[in-house]
Amino acid sequence: MQQQPNEVTLQKQGEVTLLGIKGDITAFSEPYLNDAYRNSNSQGAKKILFNFEDKAYINSGGIAVLIQVLAQTKRNNQLIGITGLSDHFKKVFHMVGITKFAAIHPSVDEALKAMSS
Amino acid sequence: MNQQTVEINLPNQLGYERVAMGSVAAFANSIGFPPDRIEDLKTCVAEACINAVQHGNKNRPDARVIVTMGFTDNVLHISVFDEGEGFKETPKEPDIVRIMNNLDPPLGFGVFLIKKLMDEFEFQKLPDRRNEVRMAMKLRK
Numbered sequence: 001m002q003q004q005p006n007e008v009t010l011q012k013q014g015e016v017t018l019l020g021i022k023g024d025i026t027a028f029s030e031p032y033l034n035d036a037y038r039n040s041n042s043q044g045a046k047k048i049l050f051n052f053e054d055k056a057y058i059n060s061g062g063i064a065v066l067i068q069v070l071a072q073t074k075r076n077n078q079l080i081g082i083t084g085l086s087d088h089f090k091k092v093f094h095m096v097g098i099t100k101f102a103a104i105h106p107s108v109d110e111a112l113k114a115m116s117s
Numbered sequence: 118m119n120q121q122t123v124e125i126n127l128p129n130q131l132g133y134e135r136v137a138m139g140s141v142a143a144f145a146n147s148i149g150f151p152p153d154r155i156e157d158l159k160t161c162v163a164e165a166c167i168n169a170v171q172h173g174n175k176n177r178p179d180a181r182v183i184v185t186m187g188f189t190d191n192v193l194h195i196s197v198f199d200e201g202e203g204f205k206e207t208p209k210e211p212d213i214v215r216i217m218n219n220l221d222p223p224l225g226f227g228v229f230l231i232k233k234l235m236d237e238f239e240f241q242k243l244p245d246r247r248n249e250v251r252m253a254m255k256l257r258k
Contacts, residue, residue, distance in 0.1 A: 001132030027131070057135070059163055060230065064223035071217045088156035095233050096226055097213035 006032035010039055016081075016115050017045035018108065021052050027061030030068075037069050045078065049111050050102075052084040063096055070101050081111045122187040127166065129180040129199075134166035137184045141195065148188050150256060157234040158193070158254060164227035165197035165250045173199025173248050188256075192236075195252045203248035204240050207232075 006029050009020040017040045021033070040048050050066075052058075073080050080102040085093065090104055105111035118124070125140055127133040138159040145155045166182055174180035183198040211225040232238050237253035 001128075001130060001135065003132055057138075057163075059134075059160075059167060060226035061131075061167065063226050067213065067216055067223050071219065074217055086156070088153065088160070092160065092230065095230065096211065100213060101217060 003028045008032055008036040010036065010043075012043070013049075013112050014116055016047045016049050016112055017043065018049045018051060018112075021050060021056075021084075023053070024057040024059075025052065025062030025066065026057070026059050027065060029062055030065045033065055033069050037072065041076070047079040047081075047115050048073065049081040049083060049105075049108070049115060051108055052082070052089075054084055054086045056084075056086075056089075058089050058092070063092075063098070067096075067098065070098065074101060079115060081105050081115050083108055083111045118185065119187060119189070122185055125184040127182040127184065129170050129174045129177055129182055131167060131170055133182070134163040134170075137162045137166050137197075140184070141186055144186050144188075145193060148193065148256060149258075150193070150254075154254065158195070161231045161235050161252055162195055162197070164231055165195070165252065168227050168250070169197050169199035169201070169248075173201030173203070175201060191256050193254045193256065197250045197252075198243075198247045200246070201248050203242045207240075 003026060004023055006021055006023040011018040019036050070080060082102050083105040085104060093099055093104060105114060123144055125137055127136060141158050141162045142155050145158050169182040180200045186195045208225045208228050210229050212221060215221040216223050231252060235252045236255050240250045243249055
């Protein structure tokens with residue numbers, strides 16, 4: 001049962017690099033998230049906002065991939081925000097501790113405002 | 118198993134956990150579980166299936182993953198069976214600070230989430246050599 005590839009868009013919104021990530025986040029997402037992060041870095045991103053789809057299925061494999069990307073952002077002293085999550089995955093991200101390293105925002109607009117200040 | 122037990126027989130391949138997720142969502146919804154608990158159930162059954170595929174059946178294409186679900190005494194019981202050796206002990210809880218500092222591998226989130234989200238979690242090796250992960254969630258009204 002094949003997973004659809006993730007579609008990732010990269011947009012500069014002021015000083016924040018907005019990564020729009022469509023699709024489920026699983027172990028199969030690794031190349032797409034890593035490419036997106038590399039592309040952000042090549043543009044000198046200091047602040048990155050991950051915008052997931054609220055209907056996305058996220059599993060432990062996807063969480064592991066995301067944490068590996070977050071570990072790189074920590075080493076590179078980048079500010080990270082996350083938005084677009086359903087209430088369920090906000091809870092899951094809090095449980096596993098992702099919120100210690102990346103703030104979860106209720107919307108893109110609110111994230112951009114918080115991350116730009 | 119009783120007459121109301123549902124059984125799903127899945128290929129040993131990542132992605133098919135979505136079939137179990139859809140089934141448990143429909144089953145729990147028919148019983149009256151609220152949407153937030155159904156989301157918890159979907160995550161837990163998915164994680165148990167992923168563990169069965171990868172760690173139990175070690176990605177063997179000829180192996181199967183069996184999921185059963187039933188509702189008795191106000192409790193939804195789910196079992197996930199694989200053909201592997203099973204857990205020798207409960208995996209330790211992932212420590213995200215150690216993982217972020219490359220001191221631990223990014224593993225163990227599946228069992229961690231099941232333990233957090235379900236009311237009961239246990240595993241056992243069966244006499245027929247299969248491994249069973251059992252989970253339960255109470256319906257609170």
